[in-house]
Amino acid sequence: MSFVLSASALAVLVRAHDCPDAPVDSLFETFIPRSEDHISDGLQWFYCGGLGISLFCLSIIALTHTHRKIPHQRVRKETRLVYRMLMSVVIIVLPKAHMNSLQLIATTTGLVVSVLVIELVGSSCWGENMFWERGCTRNKATYSAQCGVKKEELEKSAREGTVLNVESIAKRDQEKKGKGPGWCTVHV
Numbered sequence: 001m002s003f004v005l006s007a008s009a010l011a012v013l014v015r016a017h018d019c020p021d022a023p024v025d026s027l028f029e030t031f032i033p034r035s036e037d038h039i040s041d042g043l044q045w046f047y048c049g050g051l052g053i054s055l056f057c058l059s060i061i062a063l064t065h066t067h068r069k070i071p072h073q074r075v076r077k078e079t080r081l082v083y084r085m086l087m088s089v090v091i092i093v094l095p096k097a098h099m100n101s102l103q104l105i106a107t108t109t110g111l112v113v114s115v116l117v118i119e120l121v122g123s124s125c126w127g128e129n130m131f132w133e134r135g136c137t138r139n140k141a142t143y144s145a146q147c148g149v150k151k152e153e154l155e156k157s158a159r160e161g162t163v164l165n166v167e168s169i170a171k172r173d174q175e176k177k178g179k180g181p182g183w184c185t186v187h188v
């Protein structure tokens with residue numbers, strides 16, 4: 001909802017002619033009567049508040065999402081999220097600077113682009129080319145799970161090329177009841 005609020009305020013901001021570089025006669029003829037020569041404080045708060053709150057909510061969603069651990073990552077996920085949350089707070093309080101529409105849109109765009117750059121560069125790996133994957137061990141992630149399969153069973157299954165039936169393992173663990181499942185680590 002905050003994205004919708006921000007986008008609807010942006011639709012008014014881009015038509016405004018409140019800065020010296022945007023004469024009203026440069027607009028298309030249908031937008032001239034709808035153009036405003038002064039942007040209200042409420043409109044600035046709607047735009048910045050909507051954009052900042054949506055960015056903050058995206059940070060909360062990313063914080064609750066569990067990612068696999070990528071070795072040699074440039075910037076940790078937590079650091080990137082802190083930066084994203086700080087930029088969302090800066091965007092929310094931006095109307096206190098009393099900017100015109102062009103300055104406001106340019107500033108928020110620059111802040112969002114800085115978040116994007118931090119995310120893209122930070123999620124890449126040291127020694128990795130920024131434009132294509134090479135030398136990063138993304139495909140060597142380790143996943144672990146609690147299961148009732150012994151290491152010998154996994155090795156035998158891998159040698160023979162058979163597939164373990166998860167349902168039968170679960171039934172077998174239910175029958176044992178007294179013995180808890182052992183830990184196994186699967187490398188993918």
